[in-house]
Amino acid sequence: MMVGVSMNDNEPESMDLRLRRARYRADHRGTKEADMVVGGFFEKHHAEFDEAAxxxxxxxxxxxxVDIMAWAFGTAPVPAHLDNDWMKLLTKLDYVTVIK
Incomplete structure (x- = not known):
């Protein structure tokens, strides 16, 4: 499936639908740590997302x-196609909160 295109009729999906799907995928990564990093990043920054973001x-x-976590923690280089100002925000990790 093309990113941002409806499977039904090749019409662009609404930003609201894309955000809802992204929220779910960001919060259900497979590990609690990845949920905290990816989901936390989404929660802090999604309101600022334009089409490109x-x-x-x-x-x-x-x-x-494992790759996202390595980029976020700076233990692996970020691929050129993903390296932008948003990735710099992701690597700040200032959005991660500890759940007790």
Whole structure:
């Protein structure tokens, strides 16, 4: 499926639908740590997403958790196609909160 395109009729999906889908995928990564990083980033920044940022985040969501976590923690280089100002915000990790 093309990012941001409805499966039914090739019409662009609404930003609201894309955000709802992204929220779910960001919060249900497979590990609690990835949920905190990816989901926390989404919760802090999604209100600022324009079309380009949304498309970038949808691509990030397709990546493996281990890779996203390595980029976020600075233990692996960020691929050139994902390295932008949004990735710099993701690597700040200032959005992660500890759940007790």
């Amino acid at each position: 949304m498309a970038w985040f949808e691509i990030v969501l397709q990546e493996q958790d």
